[in-house]
Amino acid sequence: MLKLGPELFDRLNAEQHVGTQTPVIYGKGGLSRHRIDIIECELGFPLPVDFRYLLENVRDPGGTLFPWEAFSRQEYDRHVDKLLDGIAFDIECNNLWMKRWGERPDQLEAAVAIARKDFAAWPKLLPIYGHRYLAAEPALADNPVFSIVQTDIVYYGANLANYLLNEFVNRDWSQHIGFAKPRRIDIWSALPRTMTVNLPGSQAHSANPNPPGRISIVQLTSPSTGGGEGDALTDPGSGAVENDPLRSPRCPISPHGSEPHLSWRQASPRCSASRSPHPPSSGPRTSRR
Numbered sequence: 001m002l003k004l005g006p007e008l009f010d011r012l013n014a015e016q017h018v019g020t021q022t023p024v025i026y027g028k029g030g031l032s033r034h035r036i037d038i039i040e041c042e043l044g045f046p047l048p049v050d051f052r053y054l055l056e057n058v059r060d061p062g063g064t065l066f067p068w069e070a071f072s073r074q075e076y077d078r079h080v081d082k083l084l085d086g087i088a089f090d091i092e093c094n095n096l097w098m099k100r101w102g103e104r105p106d107q108l109e110a111a112v113a114i115a116r117k118d119f120a121a122w123p124k125l126l127p128i129y130g131h132r133y134l135a136a137e138p139a140l141a142d143n144p145v146f147s148i149v150q151t152d153i154v155y156y157g158a159n160l161a162n163y164l165l166n167e168f169v170n171r172d173w174s175q176h177i178g179f180a181k182p183r184r185i186d187i188w189s190a191l192p193r194t195m196t197v198n199l200p201g202s203q204a205h206s207a208n209p210n211p212p213g214r215i216s217i218v219q220l221t222s223p224s225t226g227g228g229e230g231d232a233l234t235d236p237g238s239g240a241v242e243n244d245p246l247r248s249p250r251c252p253i254s255p256h257g258s259e260p261h262l263s264w265r266q267a268s269p270r271c272s273a274s275r276s277p278h279p280p281s282s283g284p285r286t287s288r289r
Helices: 006-015 033-043 049-056 073-093 108-119 160-168 173-178
Strands: 125-129 132-135 145-149 152-157 196-198 219-221
Touching: 006 160, 033 049, 033 073, 049 160, 073 108, 073 125, 073 145, 125 145, 132 160, 145 160, 152 160
Parallel strands: 196 219
Antiparallel strands: 125 132, 132 145, 145 152
């Protein structure tokens, strides 16, 4: 398996697929170590050693990746705020609630405030490309890369090298993720396997529809199956309102897979697009998956 280094960079330069975007240039000529040290100071936490190495060996003339070359804390915070917006939206529209947050308040604003306060203590993430994020904690090499849309989470690489190949060269779950054992990241790795959404219907719902390497936060179960005492999230089923989109045969398809999941783009009696935390003018959301 290729690791970060000249061989991988040569392959990325020769084979990368970025659509109509400007190809990224991999190899010497990236950020200086001094500049990376400054970025660390602005962030307030250390960068994993392999991510530092990547920053030293990447040039992005077309702005295809997150703009680390022209790093600003404001732009970084904007990307993190998108994650918070997605969590807040799922609290409102997809019945998301974590046991670590205690009893859920009746008022939506109070519930979101609890989640936002707790989020500040979650392991930090580093934006790479679109909604792909490298885990920054622990500050070690070989942290996994997640793809995050709202609280629909997928492993997109067991480490940076796996991710770059999976994203830009050959989309192969078995090669880049399926046979790997990604490092467990507190909260981010626990979320996907602990939330259940009870749906009426056949036992077919109890099967996990995820492809290898997928760790979607929403796993479908039949009403007879439970989440178990170790679950980090509460079961949203009991609090569902009549005609809840999560329980409807017309439930929209998640941008990350086949399971029902309410996106902010799909209007519902409770969660219309006008109440979305995202700008409605940006058009239908699409996914590279």
